[in-house]
Amino acid sequence: MERLRSDDPARIGDFVTLARVDADGSRGVPDRRYLARSADGGRTVLVCLPPPGGDPVRWAAEAQQAARLTQPGFWPVGQLGGTPAFPWYAAPYRPALPLPAVLAAHGGPLPEALVRTLGGTLAEALASAHVVGVVHGGVCPAGVLVTACGPLLGCFGATRAQASAGASTAQGAVLDSGCLAPEVAAGGPVDRAGDVYALGAVLAYAATGHTVPEQQEIPAGLRDLVTACRSRDPHGRPEPAGVLAELLPGAAYGSLAGATEPVSLPGRVVAALSRQSAQLLAAALPTQER
Numbered sequence: 001m002e003r004l005r006s007d008d009p010a011r012i013g014d015f016v017t018l019a020r021v022d023a024d025g026s027r028g029v030p031d032r033r034y035l036a037r038s039a040d041g042g043r044t045v046l047v048c049l050p051p052p053g054g055d056p057v058r059w060a061a062e063a064q065q066a067a068r069l070t071q072p073g074f075w076p077v078g079q080l081g082g083t084p085a086f087p088w089y090a091a092p093y094r095p096a097l098p099l100p101a102v103l104a105a106h107g108g109p110l111p112e113a114l115v116r117t118l119g120g121t122l123a124e125a126l127a128s129a130h131v132v133g134v135v136h137g138g139v140c141p142a143g144v145l146v147t148a149c150g151p152l153l154g155c156f157g158a159t160r161a162q163a164s165a166g167a168s169t170a171q172g173a174v175l176d177s178g179c180l181a182p183e184v185a186a187g188g189p190v191d192r193a194g195d196v197y198a199l200g201a202v203l204a205y206a207a208t209g210h211t212v213p214e215q216q217e218i219p220a221g222l223r224d225l226v227t228a229c230r231s232r233d234p235h236g237r238p239e240p241a242g243v244l245a246e247l248l249p250g251a252a253y254g255s256l257a258g259a260t261e262p263v264s265l266p267g268r269v270v271a272a273l274s275r276q277s278a279q280l281l282a283a284a285l286p287t288q289e290r
Contacts, residue, residue, distance in 0.1 A: 073125025200229025
């Protein structure tokens with residue numbers, strides 16, 4: 001949990017904001033994200049708003065699309081609200097940390113075994129979406145929310161929502177440029193190959209702390225796969241199912257994304273998730289403070 005700033009909204013729809021999800025100075029965060037509670041104290045949610053400078057209409061359209069998704073592995077959109085100028089969506093709260101916060105809690109890059117688990121789960125989620133023609137279009141470290149049961153993909157459609165007449169500078173101002181496939185950065189459409197490129201950037205980030213690391217920084221066991229995902233040739237990138245098979249050989253397809261059993265996370269990450277939950281439970285609504 002991060003303290004609210006003076007320019008943060010005190011209320012979003014029927015919810016009172018309690019804290020920010022992302023720390024000041026966080027790079028490549030495509031949404032403004034808050035932990036909030038209903039005025040009667042009965043519901044706690046994660047609420048998302050468009051980023052500063054983003055197109056609220058385009059962002060709202062992506063949120064509406066995300067609300068219709070049934071594929072596992074995606075952060076759910078439970079409620080849509082607001083106005084055309086101030087749209088928002090909310091989802092029931094569960095303890096979750098953006099991937100950059102996971103690395104911060106751990107104290108550096110993650111162990112290769114955990115990178116494989118997280119990456120395989122994300123690959124399965126993308127595979128299930130791609131097979132029905134859905135392109136995520138917002139895969140990035142900040143868009144990966146890690147729960148006790150594994151990662152979920154948020155920030156759906158962030159690249160599309162930031163596109164401004166194909167201007168890559170507008171996209172890069174919000175999204176980590178290391179996650180934008182060359183053809184997308186040049187103004188091309190966001191497609192399945194672009195999702196795979198961004199997945200490669202997320203794997204690189206989890207393993208090194210950078211979306212564009214030096215080749216030798218990447219663990220040897222992941223180097224070839226990350227390089228393939230980040231090929232400048234879209235046709236040279238693997239399919240998500242292939243990424244899953246490479247990361248977790250023998251894993252049963254359909255057993256990872258949306259799992260309800262806890263995964264093995266480092267102790268400091270588990271502690272950070274527990275601390276967030278405890279702090280949020282103890283947080284009083286402004287009207288309850290004395």
